[in-house]
Amino acid sequence: MSVQHIMPDEAHRLMTAEGYTYIDVRSIPEFIAGHPDPAVNIPLLHRDMRSGQMIPNPEFLPVVQAGFPTDAKLVIGCQSGMRSARAAEMLLQAGYTTVINVRCGFGGERDQFGRLINKGWAELGLPMSTDNGEGVNYESLAARIK
16 A cells, blocks of 8 residues: 655644544654644654754654554645655554655655745644644653553
């Protein structure tokens, strides 16, 4: 099974009309700065404090599994659609049946020169939030596996 890719406006429609949950796989600081409303934060990558590089979050899959059954309707998003495509592939391989990647993500799709070529969630003016409270933030979601 391959990952289905949709644009942010279609993701919003699925969330409001069909009960899909948006999982934002961006880093915690990116999520705090603003995210789709509603969304939960389960980062695919974390910044390594020693090297400054982004490294895989070993708890990504366990945290998703603790919060969502394999038949949950999930849209997966990040900044531009790259991390979320990888996360969606991982979830499908883990047995999730209804997982869709948000192409263009929160910040849009850009060409090799950094020019915006497809608008993301924010540029489309879709509902946004900076809520980072219980049940939304990664810390509270990760606590379910501890």
